[in-house]
Amino acid sequence: MNNTIAQVGNKGERVRSDCYVTLELTESGGLDIQPESKVKTLFGKDILNLAREVLEFFGITNARLIIEDSGALSFVLAARIEAAVKKLVSTDKEFLPAMIPENEYRTARDRQRVSRLYLPGNTPSLMINAGIHHPDGIILDLEDAVAPDRKFEASFLVRNALRQLDFYGAERMVRINQVPGGLEDLEFLVPHNVNLVLVPKCESATQIRQVNDRIRQIGERMGVQPQVWLMPIIESALGVVKAYEIATAAENVVSLAIGLEDYTADLGTRRTVEGTESFYARCQLVVACKAASIQAIDSVFSDVDDMEGLRQTVLRSKALGYDGMGCIHPRQIRVIHENYAPERDEIEKAKRIVKAFDEAEAKGLGVVSLGSKMIDPPVVKRAMKTIATAVKMGKLSQNWREEE
Amino acid sequence: MKKYDQLVTNAAGRIVPTIINGKQQTPYLGVGQYRPSGRKAAPTIATCADYPADGNKLVPTLRDALIRCGLRDGMTISTHHHFRDGDLIANQIFDIAHELGVKDLMWFPSASFPCHAPLIKYLEDGTINRIEGSMNGPLGRFCSEGKMKGLGVLRSHGGRYQAVQDGDVHIDIAVIAAPTADPFGNANGVDGSAACGLLGFALADSQYADKVIVVTDNLVPFPCIPWQIHGNYVDYTVKVDKVGIPEKIVSGTTQITRSPDRLLIAEMTARFCDQAGIVRDGFSFQAGAGGTALSIGIYFADLLRERNMKARFMRGGSNKYLVKMLEENLGEYILDGQTFDLDGVRSMRENPHHVNTSPFTSYNYHGKGNFASMIDVVILGATEVDVNFNANVVTHSDGYLLHGIGGWQNCLFSKCTILPIPLFRDRIPVIKDEVTTLCGPGELIDVIVTERGIAINPRREDLIEKMRGSGLTIKTIDKLKDEAEKICGVPAKPDLDEEVVAVIKWVDGTVIDSVRKVRT
Numbered sequence: 039m040n041n042t043i044a045q046v047g048n049k050g051e052r053v054r055s056d057c058y059v060t061l062e063l064t065e066s067g068g069l070d071i072q073p074e075s076k077v078k079t080l081f082g083k084d085i086l087n088l089a090r091e092v093l094e095f096f097g098i099t100n101a102r103l104i105i106e107d108s109g110a111l112s113f114v115l116a117a118r119i120e121a122a123v124k125k126l127v128s129t130d131k132e133f134l135p136a137m138i139p140e141n142e143y144r145t146a147r148d149r150q151r152v153s154r155l156y157l158p159g160n161t162p163s164l165m166i167n168a169g170i171h172h173p174d175g176i177i178l179d180l181e182d183a184v185a186p187d188r189k190f191e192a193s194f195l196v197r198n199a200l201r202q203l204d205f206y207g208a209e210r211m212v213r214i215n216q217v218p219g220g221l222e223d224l225e226f227l228v229p230h231n232v233n234l235v236l237v238p239k240c241e242s243a244t245q246i247r248q249v250n251d252r253i254r255q256i257g258e259r260m261g262v263q264p265q266v267w268l269m270p271i272i273e274s275a276l277g278v279v280k281a282y283e284i285a286t287a288a289e290n291v292v293s294l295a296i297g298l299e300d301y302t303a304d305l306g307t308r309r310t311v312e313g314t315e316s317f318y319a320r321c322q323l324v325v326a327c328k329a330a331s332i333q334a335i336d337s338v339f340s341d342v343d344d345m346e347g348l349r350q351t352v353l354r355s356k357a358l359g360y361d362g363m364g365c366i367h368p369r370q371i372r373v374i375h376e377n378y379a380p381e382r383d384e385i386e387k388a389k390r391i392v393k394a395f396d397e398a399e400a401k402g403l404g405v406v407s408l409g410s411k412m413i414d415p416p417v418v419k420r421a422m423k424t425i426a427t428a429v430k431m432g433k434l435s436q437n438w439r440e441e442e
Numbered sequence: 443m444k445k446y447d448q449l450v451t452n453a454a455g456r457i458v459p460t461i462i463n464g465k466q467q468t469p470y471l472g473v474g475q476y477r478p479s480g481r482k483a484a485p486t487i488a489t490c491a492d493y494p495a496d497g498n499k500l501v502p503t504l505r506d507a508l509i510r511c512g513l514r515d516g517m518t519i520s521t522h523h524h525f526r527d528g529d530l531i532a533n534q535i536f537d538i539a540h541e542l543g544v545k546d547l548m549w550f551p552s553a554s555f556p557c558h559a560p561l562i563k564y565l566e567d568g569t570i571n572r573i574e575g576s577m578n579g580p581l582g583r584f585c586s587e588g589k590m591k592g593l594g595v596l597r598s599h600g601g602r603y604q605a606v607q608d609g610d611v612h613i614d615i616a617v618i619a620a621p622t623a624d625p626f627g628n629a630n631g632v633d634g635s636a637a638c639g640l641l642g643f644a645l646a647d648s649q650y651a652d653k654v655i656v657v658t659d660n661l662v663p664f665p666c667i668p669w670q671i672h673g674n675y676v677d678y679t680v681k682v683d684k685v686g687i688p689e690k691i692v693s694g695t696t697q698i699t700r701s702p703d704r705l706l707i708a709e710m711t712a713r714f715c716d717q718a719g720i721v722r723d724g725f726s727f728q729a730g731a732g733g734t735a736l737s738i739g740i741y742f743a744d745l746l747r748e749r750n751m752k753a754r755f756m757r758g759g760s761n762k763y764l765v766k767m768l769e770e771n772l773g774e775y776i777l778d779g780q781t782f783d784l785d786g787v788r789s790m791r792e793n794p795h796h797v798n799t800s801p802f803t804s805y806n807y808h809g810k811g812n813f814a815s816m817i818d819v820v821i822l823g824a825t826e827v828d829v830n831f832n833a834n835v836v837t838h839s840d841g842y843l844l845h846g847i848g849g850w851q852n853c854l855f856s857k858c859t860i861l862p863i864p865l866f867r868d869r870i871p872v873i874k875d876e877v878t879t880l881c882g883p884g885e886l887i888d889v890i891v892t893e894r895g896i897a898i899n900p901r902r903e904d905l906i907e908k909m910r911g912s913g914l915t916i917k918t919i920d921k922l923k924d925e926a927e928k929i930c931g932v933p934a935k936p937d938l939d940e941e942v943v944a945v946i947k948w949v950d951g952t953v954i955d956s957v958r959k960v961r962t
Contacts, residue, residue, distance in 0.1 A: 054868055077869050079840035080933035109868025112931060166929070167703045170893050204929075368702035 044125035046191045047118040048160075049106045055163040057110040061122035062102045069093055069100070075107035088112055092119040095133050113202035114162045114195065121191040137201045137230070144265055145209045145233045147292050150174050150430050151333055152362035153374045154211060158183035160192035165199050169206030171368035177211040180223050181238050189215065193226040200230040209233045211269070217245040221252045228256040228264055234292070239300065240270035241277045243287035250288050267292040269335065273300035278319045281326035293333035295364065296323045311347065313354070324359040336363035345373055352377035379431040380424045388428070389438065391421035396439075445593040446942050454832075454880055458953040462945060463548075463572065463592050465610075470954040473883055478808050478950070483609030485652055497626040497664055499679045504531070504657060505538045507678040508615065511653035513539060516546045516571075517614035520651060522644040523553035524619075524631055524780060528690030531619040531657055531682075533560050540569045548592070550611060551575040552602060552643035553846050557690070565590055574611065575602070576836075576846020577944075585943050586843045588959035594843070594944030596836060596957075599643065599779070600805025600812065600852035601947050606646040608808055610951050616647035616654045618671060619685045623658035627676025628669035631781075631798075632791040634660030636686035639760070639781025639790045641670045642800035648675040659685045670798060692783045698740060698763070699733030703864060703893050708734050710914065711821065711862045711891045712741030717912040718905055720819045720858060721745050728757030728853060729821040731782050734862050738821050739763055746772045757804070757817060760786035760796065768795060777813065779804055779849060805852035807949040812852070820856035824863055826877045829919050831884030831899050833861060834877040836946060839870050841878060841936035841960045843944060851949050854886035858905070865892040871926035871933060873919060878936055880955040881946055890919060897922050937961045 042063045049058035057075075064070075071093075073085040089103055103119070110118070113135045120133045154175030157164050160183075168176050178196045180189060196212060212227050213236035214220035220237070227235065237249055246268060257263040268291045270284050277284070278301070285294050298316050302309045309315070320336070327334035336355040339348045348370055355363055356378050363378075365371055380388070390408055395418050398406045406413040428434035435441055446459035452469035460467050468476060493499065501507045513519075519539075521532045532551060539547055545568050549561070552575060559580040564570045572592025577585050585594045597605055605611040620629035621636040631638045636659060648654055648671050656671065657680045666673075699705060711734075715721050721742060729735035729742075739756075740763060746752055752771060756764055758778035762785035767773045769789075776796045781787050789796040805814055814820075825845065826834040835850050837843050853859065863872050872892070888905060890897045895917035898905050909916050917925075939959040948954040 077840075077933075079936055081869055081931060083934060084931050109870070111869060111929065167893060170706060171702060369705070 041126055044122040046122040046125070049108065053108050053163075055109050055111065055114065055166055056161070057105055057107040057115055057118055059106075059118045059122050060104040061119070061126065063098070063126055064100045064102055066100055069098070070102040071105070072103065073105040073107060075105070075109070077107070077109050084112070085115060088115055089119055092116055092133050093123070096120075096123045096127060096129060096131060098123065098127070110162065111166065111202075113198040117194040117198040118191065121194045124194075125190070135198055135202050138204060140204050140206075141201070141210065141231060143207070145267065147267065148333075149209065150362075151209065151293060151335060152378045152431070153371045154209070154335075154362070154364050155368060155371065156183065156213075156338065156364055156366050159196045159212075160184045160188045162195060162199075165203055168368070169204055169208050171371055172206065173208055173365065173368070173371050174362065175209035175211045175234065176205055177213050177236060177364070179213045181213045181215050181220070193223060197226040197230055200227065200232060211236060213238055213271075217248055221248060224249070224252050224256060228253055228266060229260055231264070232266060234267040234269055236295065237268055237270045238297070239273045239277070240284055241274055242280060243283050246270060246284060246287035246291060250290065266290065269293050269295055271295045271297045272319075272323055273297035274304040275301070277301075278322050281323050282329055285326050285330035285332055291330075291332060293335050293361070294323055294327050295335035296320060296337050298337040320358055320360075328359065333361040334359060336360040338364040338366050339370065340366060342367040342369060345369075348373050349377050375431060379433050380428045384424055385428045385434055388421035388424035391418060392425055393439075395421075445591075446945075452953065454883060454954060456880055456955045458945060458956050459593075459942060460953070462595065462953070468952045470948050470952040473885060476950045476952050478608060482607050483612065483650060485650055497673070499627055499673075499676060500625045500661075501678050501680060504534055504617075504655070504680050504682065505541075507655045507680050508535065508538055509542070510678060511615045511655065513542065513544055513615060515544055516548075517544075518548040518550050518612060520550040520613045520616045520647045521552070522618060522641065522647065523551055523555065524638040524641055524643060525636065525686035525691045527555040527557045528636070528687035529555065529557055529619065530684055530686050531617060532558055535617055536561055536564045536569055540564055540567070545569060546571040549573045549575070550613060552599065553848065554578055554581050556580060576848070577843055578845060582843040582845070586837075586841065586957070586960045587962055588939070588941055588943050590943065593942065594957070595947060596847055596944060597947045598805065598847045598851035598949055599801040599849040600807055600814070601847070601949050601951065603646045603801040603806045604808045604949065604951055605947070606650045607806065608951060613647055613651035614653065616644070616651035618644045618648060618654065618656050620656050620658045620671065621685065622660040622662060622666055623656045623671075623679060624662050624664040624666035624673065625679050626664050627654070627656045627671070627673030627679050628664070628666040629656050629658065629671040629673075630666060630668050631670060632668065632787060633662075634658070635688055636660075636684070636691060637688075637784075637787045638686070638691050639787045640778060640798035642779060642798055644671060645800040645802055648672065653677045655680060657682055657685060659683060692781070692787065697733060698736050701733070704734045705737055707862045707864065707891055707893050708737035709741060710893075710896060711738050711860055712745070713912075714860070714889065714891060714896060714909070714914060715742070715819055715858075716745060717914065718858065718908050723751040724754045725818045726753055726755045726757070726816065727819045727821070728817050728856065730823060731759045731761060732823055735821045735823075736761070736763055738862065739767070743767050743770075743772050757820075758786065760789065762786070765789040765796070768793065777804065801849075801852075805849055805949075807852070808951075814849075814852045815855040815857075817853075817856040819858045819860060820853045821860050821862060822850055822853055824861050824872070826872055826874050827861060827863070827887070827890055827919075828874045828877045828884070829923060831887040831890070831919065832877050832880050833882045833884070833887055834879045835881045837879040837957060839874070839878060839933065839936060841938045841958065843957050847881060847946070851882055854882050858888050859886060860889040860891060861887060862891040865894050865922060865926045866930050869930045871923065871930050873923040873926060875923075879946060879957055883954075890922070892922055894925055895922055
């Protein structure tokens with residue numbers, strides 16, 4: 039580490055809730071901290087104190103630190119300064135902001151994962167309010183949404199976000215970089231109660247085992263084995279072929295997601311709205327997931343202005359058997375939820391079937407019938423699933439039986 | 443002359459001067475507490491013997507007109523802001539005054555815009571003593587830093603009408619820039635290349651000023667119809683090449699917000715109104731032109747369409763979205779105070795149900811009623827709110843005066859006043875223990891809608907009751923404040939001097955708060 043100057047973060051007219059820090063190690067003269075901020079009147083002292091605390095924590099006694107702040111929250115400032123320090127100084131220490139109690143929850147293996155919102159891991163302004171839109175999951179992305187030369191700084195930001203950002207009950211997810219490189223990312227996530235890790239460009243069960251091995255090692259260091267679910271993303275022809283193997287690679291794999299941009303590139307074709315080119319892959323993935331009793335998650339829809347296109351895509355996806363999809367803008371969340379949810383006539387039919395089943399049970403009958411029709415057990419099972427989903431998604435009251 | 447003197451604590455607990463720019467003032471006494479007395483102000487009696495019998499009051503230039511009006515030191519010159527950031531006339535008036543060596547003028551605009559920043563040089567050299575009106579952007583910064591010679595006075599649109607009517611402000615010369623006018627001085631805002639819809643903000647000026655000049659770039663033969671401004675009030679008319687820059691008059695900045703956070707706030711607000719039973723057949727509403735407010739209007743339109751209902755009237759600022767509602771018969775009337783885009787201008791020109799209003803009809807507190815209090819729900823903004831629901835619209839949390847009051851104070855009298863605002867902007871929490879500048883008393887503010895929850899004023903037990911079981915997240919305002927501070931940290935107080943640089947008038951002309959100098 040021969041450098042003496044490090045630059046980290048973002049600045050510019052359109053940048054908000056972030057900062058750009060320039061750290062220069064000096065020979066003498068103590069700490070010269072120069073905060074320039076548009077919130078200087080209200081938070082200038084806080085910024086100065088925090089910067090001093092971080093530098094002193096890392097034992098830096100002589101340095102010039104220029105902070106160009108555009109309203110960054112404390113955990114962002116701290117992440118930026120720490121990243122700058124670590125570009126210049128080798129240390130194992132971590133400046134960890136407090137873990138807020140709101141974030142100390144675990145998630146259930148089979149919880150609803152209809153929508154999950156992707157957020158670039160190096161853009162704090164998009165993270166701050168993500169939870170208020172109530173996606174089922176929030177993905178802090180360390181992979182494709184972060185430029186290669188920014189991945190280092192992003193990992194500190196994501197780590198601090200996991201500790202300080204209120205996710206408002208959304209499943210706390212992070213997409214790591216491709217294994218094996220992405221294994222290092224786990225060091226920034228596993229000790230900080232990440233609920234689920236997305237493993238991109240997954241092509242083998244071995245990769246899943248590598249991830250779990252690293253999680254276990256980290257757990258051993260922590261003295262407690264954390265619960266981390268995995269969602270491998272299938273993004274290549276080989277991945278599609280190996281889908282079932284990956285789906286059953288480990289007990290903590292809760293779903294497979296498909297990534298169609300990379301998959302179509304791998305096929306040497308182009309992604310179309312109709313999706314003929316990926317039809318096989320999407321079916322194969324659903325079958326693999328259902329065979330493994332895990333959730334199947336569809337690719338994102340990338341035109342954030344085309345709500346009708348999104349709706350159509352969701353309906354097709356639901357018809358294929360998918361349980362949910364990714365989204366790249368909060369506006370997509372509602373469309374996704376509304377259209378994966380069972381439709382009104384579907385719910386009504388399911389209600390009739392479940393009621394008929396209830397009556398048959400009460401009367402001790404082995405056969406369920408509705409009017410003159412016999413109802414087969416799989417139909418009852420599906421109806422029950424429909425009701426459960428409808429209740430979960432707010433389309434049906436929990437007490438629907440009493441309310442009839 | 444001292445800028446201000448004799449500070450007292452008013453009924454809101456704010457320290458305010460009672461002598462401002464040499465005139466005695468009444469401190470704020472509480473909502474509805476101040477009783478005006480006496481008779482209204484009036485201009486001097488004119489005789490038509492002094493005016494050309496053929497009705498042609500044209501003079502060659504604005505300079506000629508100003509000289510004939512007797513422009514001299516210490517006068518009050520008024521302008522309106524219907525041209526918004528595209529105004530080309532106000533700056534010319536003071537260029538002329540400067541050339542003529544006139545000093546100590548008071549500029550009395552109905553609002554100022556960034557395009558008026560060139561006037562700073564005249565505030566510095568003494569051509570202009572002070573501005574009594576909104577000070578946006580650079581002018582606000584100038585005033586905040588204590589550089590203005592006189593004391594700034596900010597009034598609401600209704601308060602401006604009240605001040606002129608009651609004689610608190612005497613206008614010596616009113617300059618009314620008009621998109622279309624005839625030589626007699628009849629004028630309107632619906633025709634011409636600078637069409638801005640209406641000229642309601644200039645009504646008081648035309649009625650009460652000693653001298654009135656109408657300036658237009660679209661001179662038509664008598665009669666100019668409609669005559670929103672009556673030529674019978676006008677002394678001189680002037681034809682110029684251009685009164686305004688059309689694309690800056692109807693800026694087209696009034697787009698629905700794309701910000702998911704703001705859309706969420708808009709949706710929560712609309713759901714709140716629906717749950718409260720406000721959105722019903724025959725209701726009325728006013729929403730501003732900001733992105734969030736526009737989106738709320740769209741949610742209202744959706745609800746009305748779905749239920750086959752319509753609003754009885756909708757208050758402008760009008761824009762294409764409101765016009766669409768009118769044309770779709772989701773509302774019966776637009777009562778419009780200013781038009782924000784060309785659809786608004788067209789509608790006002792063509793549709794008798796799109797009615798031009800003035801601060802007299804809509805807002806004047808010293809009249810025999812006004813329709814601000816008849817509106818079922820009004821959606822407003824704020825830079826800050828405090829735990830007692832008091833709100834600030836003029837200064838930022840760092841103390842800088844950056845916005846005018848507009849019709850904001852007047853609108854607070856609606857049956858339900860809602861402020862949809864983000865809980866924090868960048869890192870700055872919106873809810874404070876105490877607002878930096880008090881513009882609206884909390885007793886008039888009913889609901890704060892933020893992306894993290896809705897706070898209802900405890901005075902509105904009826905609304906609190908109606909929200910039970912609504913599924914909307916209702917929180918106390920203290921809880922919301924704590925939430926913001928947990929995320930942002932607790933902000934320091936702004937660094938303000940004791941010195942007062944401007945005052946905020948309440949709708950009845952009393953002084954509700956002082957704006958302090960920012961230490962630089």
